[in-house]
Every structure is written in C-alpha cells, then in structure tokens.
Amino acid sequence: MFRRWFSICNKNTISEIDTHYDKIIQSCNTLPLLTQIHSVLTTTGIIKQSVHLSARVIIKYADHLHLNEARSVFNETDHESSSFLWNTMLRGYANNGYCTEALWFYSLMRESGIKPNNYTFPFVLKSCAVDLVITFGKMVHSEVIRTGFGSDIYVDAALVDMYSGCGVIDDARKVFDKMSKRDVVCWTSMITAYEQDERGETALWLLGRMQDEGFALDWVTIVTVASAVGQLGDARKGRAVHAFALRNRLLLEVPVVNSILAMYGKCGEVEYAETVFVHAKVKQRITWNSMLTCYTQNGLASEALNLFEQMKVFDVMPNEVTVLVLVSACAYIGSRHHATRIHDYIIENNIEINLTLWNAIMDMYAKCSDLDTAVKMSKQVPLDQLDVSSYNTLISGYGMHGYGKQALRLYNEMKNENIHPNHITFISILSACSHAGLINEGKKCFLEMKDFLVTPDSKHYACMVDMLGRAGQLDEAYDLIKNMSSKPNDDVWGALLLACKMYGNTNLAKVAANNLFCLEPQHSGYYVLMSNVYADSRNWYEVGKLRENMKNKGLKKPAALSLIEFNNELHGFHTGEQLDSVTRDVYKKMEQMIIDLKKAGYVPDLSCVFHDVEDEDKEAMVYYHGEKLALAFGLINIDKSLPIRITKNLRVCSDCHSAFKLVSCVYERKIIVRDVNRFHHFEDGLCSCNDYW
Structure with a gap:
C-alpha cells in the first residue's frame, strides 16, 4: 500500500495527488489508518504543500478527539497566510x-496577523457561549463590526x-432586531433564549411574529415552544402545540414527543401525556423518564x-x-418498602450515585x-464533601420530624464549615423552628438572612407567620404581613388563618379568609378552615x-385518606x-381499642366534626376516622417489635392525635404518622411535637 502511495506521489501533479488523497482521507474511519495516511503525507512532504489535505486530516483527527495530533498537522503545514x-x-x-483552547488559539491567530472572516467568528462566539466569557465575547463582537461582518x-x-x-438576553435581542435577514434558525435561537431564561410569554409572542413573517415551524422550534408553554402551565396552548405537531407529522421526531x-x-394534563406516550412510535429512555416525571409532578407516585416496572419489562x-x-x-408516598427497593436497585445495577442522588435518597428516607x-x-x-x-x-428532615434543636445544630455546623445557607436553607430552618416552638431562634435566623444576601420571599414570610401564629403572637404575625415588601400570597394568609383557628381569633381570620378567597377562589380547604373558625x-x-x-362554586371538602x-x-x-372482608376485622379491633382507651381516660373531641350532627353520631364519626382505622389495621397485622407507620393526606385531627398518644402507651407501640405538614412520633403516651402542631 505504501509503495503504491509513493508511486502516485512521484508521477502525478499536486492537483491529482490532492484529489486522490482527498478520497482516501474521506473514506478513512479508523484512527490507525488515519495515522498511516498522515505518516505517508509527512514523509513525502505533501502535508507541507497542500493546505486542503492538511485541513482534511485535521478534521479527521478532531472527529476522533485527537486534537494534539490535529495541532501537529497544523504546525507542519504552511499556515502563515x-x-x-x-x-x-x-x-x-x-x-x-475545547472552548478555552479555541479562545486561546483565536488570540494566537490575531497575534499572527491573520484576519478573521465570517467562518472564524461563529466558532469563536460558540466557545464564548459555552465558557460564559461575556467580556471576550463583547470584544469579538467589536471585531465583527470593525471587520465588516456585522451583516452576515x-x-x-x-x-x-x-x-x-x-445570560445577556437583552443584548441578544438587540443583535436579533438589527439583523437585515433572518432564517428559521435565527428565530428559533431567539425564541429558545427567552424560553431558557424562563420568559415564556415573550418566547410565545416572538413565535407569533415568526409565523406572521411566513416562517414554517420545524421540530426544533416546536421543542422550544412546548417547553415555554410548560413553563406557563397553559393547558389550552399546550393542546394547540400538540395538535400542530400531529397535523405536521412532527411527533415522528423523538425530541418532540419528549418535549410534549x-x-x-407541567400543565397537569396527565391523560393527554399518557395518550402521547402510548402512541409514541419510538420510546427512548428519555421518553420513559419524561412520563415518569409527569406522574411524579402530578402526585401520581404509584x-x-x-x-x-413496565420499563424493566421492555x-x-x-x-x-x-x-x-x-x-x-x-x-x-412515604413508602419505606418502596424506598428500600429503589435504593437496593440502584446499588445492584451499579448506577452511579453522585451527591445530588445521594441527597435525594437521604430526603426520601426522611x-x-x-x-x-x-x-x-x-x-x-x-464532612468537607x-x-x-x-x-x-437534613435540616428539613429534622424539622419535619419535630427535632428543631438538631436542625439548629446542623444550621450552625454548616456555617462553621463555611457553607453559606441559601434561600432553601432558611425555609427549612424557619419551618423547623416553627414546628418546635423555637420562636426566638427562628427570629434570629430570619434576621441572619441579610448576612448571607438572601432576600426573604413569600415562603420565608409564610414560615415566620406560621411560627408566630402557632405561638399565639397573632398581632405580630399580622404586622409582619403588612410590612412585607411584596404582595402576600396564599401561603402567607393561609398560615395566618390556621393560627386564627387555633386561637379563636374570628376577626383576624376574616381578614385572612377574604384575601384567600380572592387569591384562590377554587381552593376548598380555605372555605372549610374558615367554616371551622x-x-x-x-x-x-x-x-x-x-x-x-x-356548593354554588361546586367545591367539596377534600376526602381524607390514610395509608x-x-x-x-x-x-x-x-x-x-x-x-368488607378486611375492614370488618378492622372495625372490631377499632371498637375494642376505643373501649381500652376510655378505660385509660380517653374522651372524644367532638369539635372535629360538623355542628349539625347529634352528639351520639358525632362520637361515631370521630371513632371511624381513617387514621384510626389504619391504626387498628396496624395493631392487627404489624409485629409489635416494629413501628406502625401511617401517612395521611390532610392534617391529623386533634382527637386522633390524643387517641394515638394513649394507644402508644396502652398497647406499648411506637406509631409514626406523617400528615400534610409534618411527622408525629408517638411513644409512651407522648408525641414528638409536644402537642405543638
């Protein structure tokens, strides 16, 4: 082979040699063969004479990610002009x-006196975008203008x-607006910029302009548009995007399926998502992941x-x-069994557990x-990792379980380790202080936010209002709301309304409820809470x-469910x-449990049911609350050496809370209840919340 190559080099002109080797290099798919060709071209001296062949070899080395070899070819060739x-x-x-190397190489190019052209700038600017070096990028922009390529x-x-x-979207828009000619790629780039900056409304407005100018949407544009609609949570526009994709056969593209x-x-349209998933011609791993995410985001964890399980079957x-x-x-769903199974699956299948996943697993167990x-x-x-x-x-976990002092210890530890708390840290620590009744400590943490340049938002204020409200400091909580820099949202007013319910402050409850009815007119929970007040x-x-x-609004109290x-x-x-066959035994156990509890001093709290029911019926309704039935089921089936774990989708009622404390003592059982707000650990007649919930 080498003899034949040398023969060609001796007999043919440079043009013929270029053409011959050009075909060979283009068909070269392995690194060893490319190295052989490079060796021949170097030995014969052709590499020094032919800029075209040198460029071909450089491109091939780059395709194999051998940039050092590509650079050696560049150095061997006459590149001075x-x-x-x-x-x-x-x-x-x-x-x-290799963006840093690209920017350094561009600087070397300019120092060598080589003038950049319209092929140079896109590569340099691409490297600036990846390395986020806006200063260098602006300098290159100046050269674009100076060299006359500003209209390319x-x-x-x-x-x-x-x-x-x-991240400098406004400057991107200035360049875009000055363009004398735009193609579909330019429009999509600008729309994508707004979408990635979470400015979905502007992205969709620009999409309208793009269509007005007669540009057809391709599948890349649809991917961006679907993401923008998802940010807005606009189900109606989402269905329009889906319909457009169907009409134009764009659902044949896997990225379009995944984005829809x-x-x-994000729009809460699970049934539509299921339809797209079922009819997808090709389901890649990301497609399955998208459907899994859809379920989880919408509370359909099961x-x-x-x-x-289906994913494993396929x-x-x-x-x-x-x-x-x-x-x-x-x-x-709070299922320890499923948690252990998933954790075991991760380990058995050697799935890499990075720190993000490690943190998520810790949160799962908590x-x-x-x-x-x-x-x-x-x-x-x-500790240093x-x-x-x-x-x-961990702070959130301790807070949810009522261990406020341990949460504070961790908060102080992270500061000592020079790990700066962020806005999530302060939500977690303020919530922990609220659940544990640590008012002074919570106030101190709230004031410390400014030391770490964290501006309080509605979630932080909601934690503070909850903390002050639980402690009975309703006037101070209301004053805090009135002095907020931003408009209070439903979380803030909801925390105040709950506190008013606890302390029977009807007048202030009316203020909170009126604001809530304006902010969330379809939220039945706020109507129920005010009704209870x-x-x-x-x-x-x-x-x-x-x-x-x-009734007129078609609102119903959410059904309580205990798992x-x-x-x-x-x-x-x-x-x-x-x-039925299961609950019959549960009811018998529950009735025996009530008898045992009454012997221990249990008196049902009838305030937990509607007023317009006879007392005798009220007692029956209280006895058969879902969490009590779940507890009776646990007493029958779960070994005494194990804790009984119950999850409720609403806040645990005061009567069940009192009953569970007595059960833990009378039956000598440890009971853990997770309600919508926190965990309650019942043991030896006491609760971890110290009756402060």
Whole structure:
C-alpha cells in the first residue's frame, strides 16, 4: 500500500495527488489508518504543500478527539497566510468542547496577523457561549463590526447564541432586531433564549411574529415552544402545540414527543401525556423518564412506580435521571418498602450515585419515616464533601420530624464549615423552628438572612407567620404581613388563618379568609378552615353561608385518606368506610381499642366534626376516622417489635392525635404518622411535637 502511495506521489501533479488523497482521507474511519495516511503525507512532504489535505486530516483527527495530533498537522503545514487552515483548527477545538483552547488559539491567530472572516467568528462566539466569557465575547463582537461582518446572517446568529448563552438576553435581542435577514434558525435561537431564561410569554409572542413573517415551524422550534408553554402551565396552548405537531407529522421526531410529554406534565394534563406516550412510535429512555416525571409532578407516585416496572419489562435501562424521579416518587408516598427497593436497585445495577442522588435518597428516607437511615447516610460522606443541598436535606428532615434543636445544630455546623445557607436553607430552618416552638431562634435566623444576601420571599414570610401564629403572637404575625415588601400570597394568609383557628381569633381570620378567597377562589380547604373558625365561635349563620357558597362554586371538602404499609402493599382507609372482608376485622379491633382507651381516660373531641350532627353520631364519626382505622389495621397485622407507620393526606385531627398518644402507651407501640405538614412520633403516651402542631 505504501509503495503504491509513493508511486502516485512521484508521477502525478499536486492537483491529482490532492484529489486522490482527498478520497482516501474521506473514506478513512479508523484512527490507525488515519495515522498511516498522515505518516505517508509527512514523509513525502505533501502535508507541507497542500493546505486542503492538511485541513482534511485535521478534521479527521478532531472527529476522533485527537486534537494534539490535529495541532501537529497544523504546525507542519504552511499556515502563515491561510485563514482557512486556522478556521479548520478553530472548528476542531470549538465543536469538540475545547472552548478555552479555541479562545486561546483565536488570540494566537490575531497575534499572527491573520484576519478573521465570517467562518472564524461563529466558532469563536460558540466557545464564548459555552465558557460564559461575556467580556471576550463583547470584544469579538467589536471585531465583527470593525471587520465588516456585522451583516452576515451566520455571524449574527452566532452573536445571538453567544449573548443568550451567557445570560445577556437583552443584548441578544438587540443583535436579533438589527439583523437585515433572518432564517428559521435565527428565530428559533431567539425564541429558545427567552424560553431558557424562563420568559415564556415573550418566547410565545416572538413565535407569533415568526409565523406572521411566513416562517414554517420545524421540530426544533416546536421543542422550544412546548417547553415555554410548560413553563406557563397553559393547558389550552399546550393542546394547540400538540395538535400542530400531529397535523405536521412532527411527533415522528423523538425530541418532540419528549418535549410534549414534559409540557403536559407541567400543565397537569396527565391523560393527554399518557395518550402521547402510548402512541409514541419510538420510546427512548428519555421518553420513559419524561412520563415518569409527569406522574411524579402530578402526585401520581404509584403510577410512576408501576410504569417503572413496565420499563424493566421492555429492557429499557434506567439512568441517574430515572432513579432520581423514582426516589422522588417514593418520598411522595412515604413508602419505606418502596424506598428500600429503589435504593437496593440502584446499588445492584451499579448506577452511579453522585451527591445530588445521594441527597435525594437521604430526603426520601426522611420522608418515609426513617430519619435514622437518612442521618446514617449523611455520616458516610466526608464532612468537607457535603454541600448546601446535603445540609438542607437534613435540616428539613429534622424539622419535619419535630427535632428543631438538631436542625439548629446542623444550621450552625454548616456555617462553621463555611457553607453559606441559601434561600432553601432558611425555609427549612424557619419551618423547623416553627414546628418546635423555637420562636426566638427562628427570629434570629430570619434576621441572619441579610448576612448571607438572601432576600426573604413569600415562603420565608409564610414560615415566620406560621411560627408566630402557632405561638399565639397573632398581632405580630399580622404586622409582619403588612410590612412585607411584596404582595402576600396564599401561603402567607393561609398560615395566618390556621393560627386564627387555633386561637379563636374570628376577626383576624376574616381578614385572612377574604384575601384567600380572592387569591384562590377554587381552593376548598380555605372555605372549610374558615367554616371551622365560625363553628368554633358558634356562628352557625356564617357557617351556613360559607357552605352554600362552596356548593354554588361546586367545591367539596377534600376526602381524607390514610395509608398504611403491610406485606409490601399500601392499604388505604377513608373515614367511615363500608364493611368488607378486611375492614370488618378492622372495625372490631377499632371498637375494642376505643373501649381500652376510655378505660385509660380517653374522651372524644367532638369539635372535629360538623355542628349539625347529634352528639351520639358525632362520637361515631370521630371513632371511624381513617387514621384510626389504619391504626387498628396496624395493631392487627404489624409485629409489635416494629413501628406502625401511617401517612395521611390532610392534617391529623386533634382527637386522633390524643387517641394515638394513649394507644402508644396502652398497647406499648411506637406509631409514626406523617400528615400534610409534618411527622408525629408517638411513644409512651407522648408525641414528638409536644402537642405543638
């Protein structure tokens, strides 16, 4: 082979040699063969004479990610006056992610006196966008203008990408508006910039302008548009995007399917997402992940876990994203069995557990009533490797379980380790102080926010209002709301309304409720809570008005559901369920439990049921609350050496709270209840919340 190559070099002209070797290099698909060709070209001296062949070899080395060899070819060739060869080397660096090297090489090019052209600038600007070096990018922009390439469509498109990639969207828009000619790529780049900056409304407005100018939407544009609609949570526009994709056969593109699944998930349109998923011609791993995320985002954790089982049947290998979603699903339903299964699956399949996934697993165990395992996992990571998310997870976990002092200890520890608290840290620590009644400590943490340049938002204020309200400091809580720099949202007013319910402050409750009815007119929970405030003050007229108002709006009180895990299955109980083969035994156990509790001094709290019911019926309704039925089920089926773990979708009522304390003493059982706000650990007649919830 080598003899034949040398023969060609001796007999043919440079043009013929170029053509011959050009074909050979283009067909070269392996690195060893490319190295042989390079050796021949170097030995014969052709590499020094032919800029064209040198460029071909540089491109091939770059394709194999051998940039040092590509650079040696560049050095061997006469490049003193050839911007073409410089651009080829720049392309190799930029397209393979060697952005720092690309920018350094561009500087060397300018020092060598080589003038850049419209092929040079896109590669340099692409590297600026990836490395986020806006200062260098602006300098390159100046050279674009100075060299007269400011009207080149590809250079302008690269400038738009560079500015938007560096987060300077307004400057990107200035370049875009000045462009004399735009193609669909330019429009899509600008729309994508707004979408990535979470300015969905502007992205969609620009899409309208693009269509007005007669540009057809391709699948890349649809992916961006679907993401923008998802940000806005606009289901109607989401269906329009889906319909457009169907009409134009764009759902044949896998990225379009994935983006529409994600869009429907964010819009809460699970059934539409399921339809897209079922009819997808090709389901890649990211497609499965998108559907799993859709379920989890919309509170359908069990469906997500079932879909994962299907995923395994189809031999689709999960990745870190898959298991991160599944860990979130387990945390949502609070199933320790599922949590352990997913954790074991991750280990058995050698899925890399980075710190993000590690933190998520710790959070999962904390939310599955197993704080001990979460804490043990944190101790397996060297102290200097824990990040702010690790501390946030543990602080939140301690707070949810009522261990406010331990949360404060961790908060102080992270500061000592020079890990700066962020806005999530302060939400977690303020919530922990609220649940533990640590008012002074919570106030101190709130004041410390400014030391770490964290501006309080509505979530921080809601924690403070909750903290002050639980302590009975309602006037101070209301003053804090009135002095907020931003408009209070429903979380803030909801915290105040709950506090007013606790302390019977009807007048202030009216203020909170009126604001809530304006902010969230379809939220039935606020109507029920205000109705309870009126019922506690025996204002039956206002109770009736609120109920009538709810009826007219078609609102219903959310159904309470209590879950308990047994034999790797979740068993659900609603209040006052009909008897069947399972609940018949549960009712018998529950009735015996009430007898035992009354002997120990239990008196039912009848304030937990509606006023317009006879006392005898009220007692029966209280006895058959879902969490009590779940507890009776646990007493029958769960071994005495194990804790009984119950999850409720609403706040645990005061009567059940009192009853559970007595059960833990009378039956000598440990009971862990997770309600919508926190965990309650019942043991020896006491609760971890110290009756402060």
